[in-house]
Amino acid sequence: MNFNDVNFDTYFKNYPNEKGYFGPYGGSYIPDELQAAMNEITESYFTICKSRKFINELRRIRKEFQGRPTPISHLERLSTKLGNVQLYAKREDLNHTGAHKLNHCMGEALLAKYMGKSKIIAETGAGQHGVALATAAAYFGLKCDIYMGAVDIKKQAPNVARMKILGANVISVTDGLQTLKEAVDAAFAAYAREYKDAIYCIGSCVGPHPFPMMVRDFQSIVGIEAREQFVEMTGELPDAVVACVGGGSNSMGMFSGFLNYPVDIYGVEPLGRGPKLGDHAASLTYGTEGIMHGFNSIMLKDENGEPAPVYSIASGLDYPSSGPEHAFLRDLGRVKYDVVDDEETIDAFYTLSRLEGIIPAIESSHAVAYAIKLAKKMGKGSILINLSGRGDKDMDYIIEKYGIRDVE
Template identity: 65%
Template sequence: MDTIENHKPHIRQYPDANGFFGKFGGSYVNEELQREMKNIENAYNTICRSQNFIHELRHIRKHFQGRPTPVYYCKNLSDLIGGARIYLKREDLNHSGAHKLNHCMGEALLAKFMGKKKLIAETGAGQHGVALATAGAYFNIKTEIHMGEVDIAKEHPNVVRMKILGADVVSVTRGTKTLKDAVDSAFEAYLADPVNTIYCIGSVVGPHPFPMMVREFQRVVGIEAREQYQEMTGELPDHVIACCGGGSNAMGILSAFIEDPVRLHIVEPMGRGEKVGDNAASVKFGTEGIIHGFNSIVIKDEKGEPAPVYSCASGLDYPAVGPEHAFLVKEKKRYEAHTVTDIECIEAFFILSRLEGIIPALESAHAVAYAIKLAKERKSESILVNLSGRGDKDIDYVEQTWGEYMKKFPNYSLLEGIDCSGINIL
């Protein structure tokens, strides 16, 4: 039966009242936590319509975060490839160095409204942790960040930033000592006192209302980018690309183009290969399942439990994808999922740094790598990439590991067939 509901724009139609995007999403938590999720949902629905809240959030975005961030045309890279025109939405220029502050300031403002005394969160690459520590300092709320021991060593600069900002950093030593384990640890800390604390989930994952809330706070990226791109070019891009672990930056930019005749691409980490534990390509290798209170596409082990995953980009090594992404990949013909390997990511990291003077986060470099591959095929089309964060946090890791990559992969596969003579890539 055709209903008025079916003709609503996607953003207004999903999620439904129970937090579902089709069959994905929902809230699979115990009764006590479900009551707290409902309190959070009610508080959000109250303040998101408040002129005081809207005014304060807009003031923060403009005068504290430095929004709007610009859209930038990569002339050197586009000219070298000789294919599509590549543009970047510069979220690396957002205060604290990534898109994460967009929802962290919103979540902290919500916590302030609810009278919460403590912010708790997980972090992988450290950008969400830095952003929430920033928000905690801004609102003078105690902040506790859970981070895997492996990621603490890998992303040391961000750990230092979190501590300088006044956050308590909890080292998680269980399991793979990475993002999934940090989520588990943070959830346990939150469950110990859900009345006085709030778990500020770092992506469009978790039980309802978090996938919806984080999307709404991140939509500013896409709203800005769509308007800026049209102002620059007089048209819409042919393609919009974003890296995707849980998928907050991807949902932020892609949400603005869902109703448009534009091809939308999420890029997941293929890591070292196709074996379980060597990648975090949830859409490619996952099946439907429940993780951390929501139903989505999950990479599982032989027992049907969430499997260990891996990526050189700590912010992407999560064994599931946000429920809205799962729904869109399954339902929308112009919404596609792709993969990029570690070596392609590292190549793109150096290519963008050397050709455009922009050092991307390794997470963002996945999107750049796919954009380069796509540009070689789509000679006359335009590509908008969400450069979700800057690579300051990754420079030590890249320096320490790049020699190993070079021994194994001596050639630049992304630029194969392109005349790079006279170009200082390495």
Template identity: 60%
Template sequence: MTQAKFEFAAMPDAEGMFGPYGGQLVPPHLKKAMDDISEAYDKISKTEEFQKELADLNATYVGRPSPIFHAKRLSEQLGGAQIYLKREDLNHTGAHKINHCLGEALLAKFMNKKKVIAETGAGQHGVALATACALVGIPCEIHMGAVDIEKEHPNVTKMKILGCKLVSVTAGQATLKEAVDSAFEEYLKDPTEYIYAIGSVVGPHPFPAMVRDFQAIVGREAREQFLASNGKLPDHIVACVGGGSNAMGMFTAFLQDDVHLIGVEPAGKDIETLGQHAATLTKGKPGAIHGMKCYVLEDAEGNPAAVHSIASGLDYPGVAPQHSYLKDLGRVDYQSATDKQTLDAFMTLSRVEGIIPALESAHAVAWAIKTAPTLGKDETILINLSGRGDKDVDYVANLLGI
């Protein structure tokens, strides 16, 4: 594989901008709080004490490094490219979310914060953050849409067992966007004593960069592991994209390489009908949401549009500013998978390889299932299997009448 000539400016710059995206679109009193977090992160994350504690916890608590698995039966069944899975589903708490939640909880501890506040969609970020806060001994409050609470009952139960305060959000569509709004409202009550632990590479600076940095361990591991086992880099690397943290964590290590990077968004029920999908990069346009400039799905009045995905964790009308920038640069190929393709991929991986994926991750699996037969047998696809499907099994069983 030849080295490609991809040249990027620093991402983000000193103002938290990824090209024209990102920044801090917040009121003055909240800007100070964001700047304080940014300054603390820059200082604390570089200390030997912080780095050693995080590394130890990643190894002995999370179970890193997560392995890469060659899905031989699925590859043989499909024909064409060989499919590999980066097994983030094997992490403690069942997804990639623990990677940045541990970092955020440790940062909160080092900053002497009194409460950690966050939103969650599918509940994976909520479970991971409640876990990390229990570990470091800081109270945790999670805001979750009422629709998602009903849909993701196993994760709701876990959060309660772990001791977090769970706030049911009933406004609007009662899903992820409203959960973010609600959590921000609570955070604004005391941004000095509280910290908002954003669950993806979104929001005002420094969160898009900070969450990416904590997630980048995924790509660093994968690059080293794949080279060691295959003697070359993957030809194609694919990950689902809602906010975009698991994809950004994987892609960051490969941005300078001649590797095809694919982000798969939710085409939902109908990608041509606003409100029936959450394919922000595919169908949205540059705008602003939740303190950042990024691609946004907007309604006729210019407000964030209603969105839909079978996967609660991808049900968001915005997207990471860095993904927005990479789309404009053409460095990442953003595609989509429908609810039906995702559900089929969920069942196929479960029954062919004995691995039940999260519905979010199944979007990436769907792309691989569709694409592998069109590629040569000497080509490779690496899927970031960002989470396991324990949380989704009851929902899927009801959908399919299992």
């Protein structure tokens, strides 16, 4: 299957199919007992979440609590520095809690409330999903358990503090590399024990069906807003849209608004220290098809075919696979996936901070870094970056490891 085989006018009606597949990717590979819980979530999503009452309540929450719509900022000084290409940023860092994550967390928690659940369970890497879910739990009066790798807990201390202040129970995961993959393992195990009273709120477009679809749909507000805002600002569509890709929630949210429009779309993966296995987390660039955490996608594997150790300076991107829809869009050729390394990312972090007064999350800095490279290649036109989160959580870590850098 290629780009010409898919009608993007009806794309969201056809993908995923009723079994949760985007082409060969996706599905649900979990024990029968847990599958029953997933079926309950799927049925609830297609009934409750399509109801007028649910939609109106979510719209009210987005406007009155989250502060949506988030704006688009013209990065004028950065654009001038680079030449003729005009760069813009969709400011998800201005969404309540400082990242895009609250978009799907409020939706998932509202669904849990409608389903009569008393607890929400989740994993987190950079901590933004954990903070967002802890916020949603506090808003709706739900219990909240957040599983987080011990390494990430140390790197993301400010977000850990926020989760605890909001009333969440932060559970340190000390297995394996003690990062995002192990946190997902632990959260799934907990959900298998508690599914009757709890709902697992996955933090990205990964996991068994219906989560890749649900998270995409809740995040699609980003792309819908961005397209309408950009046309209102400039009178035309951007030439290119850029977003970072780990599991893929911020990027699928942004891409959803542009898939059926004549816009080039770029997903940016973390090359980390380099292309050697274990030094990066660029699964779509270097991985092969495989099943983990209940879904089939493209993943990085070790010599035994198991999920390989991965690394990224961004805790929210250090995952050995990516969402099944990203794998599908890669195969179709509709989205181009590429990489930037740690050094490029840190340079972009400081460049945006110094030239525009915006301190981006390390995750988002990957997209900024790629947009800078892309602008130099394009020579003219416009690029819209999804600035998925703010960098408050990363400042101490970056200063400790890299110091304060000057910008040329």
